[in-house]
Every structure is written in structure tokens, then in C-alpha cells.
Amino acid sequence: MFINGEWIKSDNTFAVFNPANGEEIGQVTDGNREDARRAIDAAQAALPGWSALTVYQRSDYLRRAYELMIERKADLAALMTKEQGKPIKAAMAEVQYGADYLLWFAEEVKRSYGETIPSARPDQRFLVHHQPLGVVAAVTPWNYPVSMITRKVAPAIAAGCTIVLKPAEATPLCAIAIFEILQEVGVPAGVINLVTSNTPGPIGEEFCTNPVVKKLTFTGSTAVGKKLAQDAAPQLKRVSMELGGHAPFIVFDDADPIHAAKGAALVKFLNTGQACISPNRIFVQRSIIEPFLAEFENRIAKMRAGSGTEQGVNIGPLVNEAAVNKVNNQVVDAVEKGAKLHAGGKVLTEAGLDKGNFYAPTLLSGITEDMLIYREETFGPVAAVIPFDTQEEVLEKANDTNYGLAAYVYTQNLSRAMRMFEGLHFGMVGINDINPTSAAAPFGGMKESGLGREGAREGLMEYYETKLAGISI
Ligand code: NAD
Numbered sequence: 001m002f003i004n005g006e007w008i009k010s011d012n013t014f015a016v017f018n019p020a021n022g023e024e025i026g027q028v029t030d031g032n033r034e035d036a037r038r039a040i041d042a043a044q045a046a047l048p049g050w051s052a053l054t055v056y057q058r059s060d061y062l063r064r065a066y067e068l069m070i071e072r073k074a075d076l077a078a079l080m081t082k083e084q085g086k087p088i089k090a091a092m093a094e095v096q097y098g099a100d101y102l103l104w105f106a107e108e109v110k111r112s113y114g115e116t117i118p119s120a121r122p123d124q125r126f127l128v129h130h131q132p133l134g135v136v137a138a139v140t141p142w143n144y145p146v147s148m149i150t151r152k153v154a155p156a157i158a159a160g161c162t163i164v165l166k167p168a169e170a171t172p173l174c175a176i177a178i179f180e181i182l183q184e185v186g187v188p189a190g191v192i193n194l195v196t197s198n199t200p201g202p203i204g205e206e207f208c209t210n211p212v213v214k215k216l217t218f219t220g221s222t223a224v225g226k227k228l229a230q231d232a233a234p235q236l237k238r239v240s241m242e243l244g245g246h247a248p249f250i251v252f253d254d255a256d257p258i259h260a261a262k263g264a265a266l267v268k269f270l271n272t273g274q275a276c277i278s279p280n281r282i283f284v285q286r287s288i289i290e291p292f293l294a295e296f297e298n299r300i301a302k303m304r305a306g307s308g309t310e311q312g313v314n315i316g317p318l319v320n321e322a323a324v325n326k327v328n329n330q331v332v333d334a335v336e337k338g339a340k341l342h343a344g345g346k347v348l349t350e351a352g353l354d355k356g357n358f359y360a361p362t363l364l365s366g367i368t369e370d371m372l373i374y375r376e377e378t379f380g381p382v383a384a385v386i387p388f389d390t391q392e393e394v395l396e397k398a399n400d401t402n403y404g405l406a407a408y409v410y411t412q413n414l415s416r417a418m419r420m421f422e423g424l425h426f427g428m429v430g431i432n433d434i435n436p437t438s439a440a441a442p443f444g445g446m447k448e449s450g451l452g453r454e455g456a457r458e459g460l461m462e463y464y465e466t467k468l469a470g471i472s473i
Helices: 033-051 054-072 073-084 089-109 147-160 172-184 200-209 222-235 259-270 284-299 321-336 391-399 416-424 457-461
Strands: 013-017 024-029 114-118 125-130 134-140 162-168 193-194 213-219 238-242 247-251 279-285 340-343 362-365 382-388 406-410 430-431 464-472
Touching: 013 125, 033 125, 033 134, 033 193, 033 200, 054 073, 054 089, 054 172, 073 089, 073 172, 073 213, 073 284, 089 147, 089 279, 125 193, 125 222, 125 430, 134 200, 134 464, 147 162, 147 172, 147 213, 147 457, 162 200, 162 382, 172 193, 193 213, 200 213, 200 222, 213 279, 238 247, 238 382, 247 391, 259 279, 259 382, 259 416, 279 284, 284 340, 284 362, 284 382, 391 416, 406 416, 416 430
Parallel strands: 134 162, 134 213, 162 193, 213 238, 247 279, 247 406, 279 382, 362 382, 406 430
Antiparallel strands: 013 024, 114 125, 125 464, 340 362
């Protein structure tokens, strides 16, 4: 753990495993509620000094952290592949994406402009400015173990807040590596604090109930997000929630089915399906469903599962055995209820894969509303294809979910693209595009997919209080 500028180790530790082969790769301090309290106190003590720096001074730390992270890109990616499982090429891309947040907020914070507002009274002036919220508590997931951290830490400390972060228990080593970088560039003691733990509950309770904490920022499942938002409510703490998704991927018959299948397969199997923006329901207009499925099958046939360190592997392991069972249950349920299995549909055990948590890339068609996969986030490598006939029908079906994170539309018709963009109840819509994400763009969901946005100007404003002066002159 990293508290008040010091690395703290205790005898109480937990093991971290490589999900590709089950090997133990490290032991990490198992922090408790008292550690969280100490970290919050350290963040509170560091707040006056840190928030008093100019934005140029704070920006400088972030820019140097960006440079160091890029210098260490290959090492960080190798660590991520070992700890989280994604293929090395994808890990390299994630380190770049994570570093982008450091640089982008280093630049944007210099443009934290206020406002003057005309008053109806001739003797009055209104002045608006932004002030850091204070101590921030953050909880992050394992699926993107670097970028989910920098996209909270960078805007928080750029704005002048101080922070205590609890990373996911499956990926604390990546978190430690990022905090080492921030320490090496000289971020002052107490500004950034890391509490690793194998028992998140009590730490979450401390984050939600300690009156020093002014904001909780969380990325993870909708169930845990709701619990934390409830626990934070009595003190009216600010919360940002980046939660689960159930993305529709909609392909109209004026789109090229081959191009659309390529896009759908790429984004579906990204991180072995363990992404909150992963398409969970692939709606294809009936007249082009056959060529779409054929191309999707071709693409699956060329995929190779294995350790992310091996050349040519594009399907890494799932995070744990429970994830494999959840994915398999959804597939078995769908097939029992009449779905057609085109590829995959099984746990992979051949050639040493039995030591890891591998599931075959899977394609199902004929998905109907009574199947689990139609309603639940899969978080695994299963593509579920559903036929549709009209634009109105598919819009209604796509919106028929409590989730509202990402959606995708493939069409060559501009009017249709605009109508779908406006009609979809999702925070991010990829139009003929599978990656509507960037440090410069607001990421976040509607409905039960979350509250608030990360990245972009909106992501910085999440860490500011807006303050008004009304001045009589
Ligand atoms: P999770 O909710 O189980 O865990 C996320 C984090 O919450 C971990 O750090 C975990 O230790 C912590 N946690 C769990 N219980 C807690 C408690 N009672 N108090 C405090 N902290 C607690 O989710 P997960 O399985 O790690 O991640 C997958 C989920 O995250 C998926 O639903 C996915 O869609 C979502 N996700 C969302 C985004 C987004 O930006 N919207 C990004 C990545 C992942």
C-alpha cells in the first residue's frame, strides 16, 4: 500500500494469480478499514498544499508521469498480461490509453476557466469559478487495470483534489506500478494513496461514511455501484458511477454485412468480452443475416486462445472460474431455449489451457427474449445474434434494458444514423465505428449504467465545485 508518501507492507497479505495458468505471481498487503482511514487522513492533510499549487505546477507532475509511463510501456504491458491476461498487443494499447488521460488532463486543467455573468442589476457583478471538491475516494475494476485508474487519478489531482484509491483484488500489481510512477515524478506525500485489499466491503464503507471524503468515484458492476451510492447518500457525497453495460450492436441492411461482421467480432472479443462496452445483443436486419453470420464464423475460426504472452493469441483467459461458469450458463440456457450454436460454446481445456480460465469464442443466432443472454451482461466471448425487420422495432428492442452505456449502429443512410443516434438511450453511440472512446471524449452511461462522465472536459468538472460570487459595486 502507498499511504502518505510511504510504501507500507504488512504480514497480512493475499496472493495474485495469472489467470492464464493459475500461477501465483505476487503477494500484496491486505489492507483493512483502519488503513483506509489513515489514507483518508493523509489525503486530507495534503489537500491545502496541493490545492494551493497553480494549475501549471500540477499539470507538470501529470505530464512527467505521462512521459515515464510511456517510457515503461513495454514493462507495464507485460505486467498487465501476466496479471489480467489480455494479449500483449492489447495491453500495450491499454497502457497508451491509460497514459493519454495523464497528458490530456495535464493540458485541459490549464483551461479551467470561470465565467462572468451579466446581472439584471447595474450595481451587481456575478463571478463563477471552480474549486477542487476535496478528498476523493476511488474504487476500480480489474478488466482495464491501468486506464480505469488514470482516468480517475489524473482529473482528480489535476483539479487540486487528493485521492485514496482501492484497486480490484485481482489486479493490484498494475495499480502499484502506476503509483510508483506518480511517486517517482515527485507527487507530494498524501496527494495520492493506494489501499490494496482482498476484502473490499469495509473499505467501501469507510469511503462512503467518512465525512472527510467529499466524492466517491467507482467503476465496476451495477450491483456494487448501487450499494455504494446508497451508502454515500446520507452525507450527500458526490458520486460518479461507471457501471455495467448491455450494448446493442445494430446492423441495417444498407450496411456492408462483411464490414459490419468484422467490426462486431473485433469489439465483441476485445479483452475476451470483458469490457463494459462489449456488444451483448447483435441485431442484424433479416435480409443480410446469412452473410453476416458466415463472415463472423470465418473470423472466429481464425482466432487463437492462449496465454497473452504468445504470438498470435487474440483470446486471453477470463478473470476466474466463476466468470467461465457464468458465460457457460448463458450459452447452455440459450441453446436449451432454441438458439443455434455456430461456433464455440465450450470451456477450453486442450494443450495446457485447462490451467487457466479459457472459454471458446462463441457465436449464437436465433436469440429470443426469454433467454438469459438477452437481458444479462455476459462479460465473456459470446456473440448473440438477433434478427430484426424494421428500424422502429430494433430501436424499441435496443432500448428495452435497464443499461445504457454503449451502442453501435451500422448504416450508410445518414438520416437513419442520426435518428438512431438521437433515439438510443445510451451514453455513447458508435456509428460505423467500434471505438467511441478517447481521453478527450466523455465516457459514461445513462440509466443503470451510471452517473457522471469520465474523460473530456466533463471528466474534469466531476472534481470541481462550482462557486458563485455576487458582488455589489
Ligand atoms: P465489481 O463491482 O465486482 O468490482 C469492482 C470493484 O469494486 C473492485 O475493486 C472490487 O473490489 C470493488 N468492490 C466489490 N464489492 C465492494 C464493496 N462492497 N465495497 C467497495 N468496493 C467493492 O465489478 P468487476 O467484476 O470487478 O467489474 C466488472 C463490472 O465493471 C462489469 O459490470 C463492467 O461492465 C463494469 N465496468 C464498467 C466500466 C465503465 O466505465 N462503465 C468500465 C469497466 C468495467
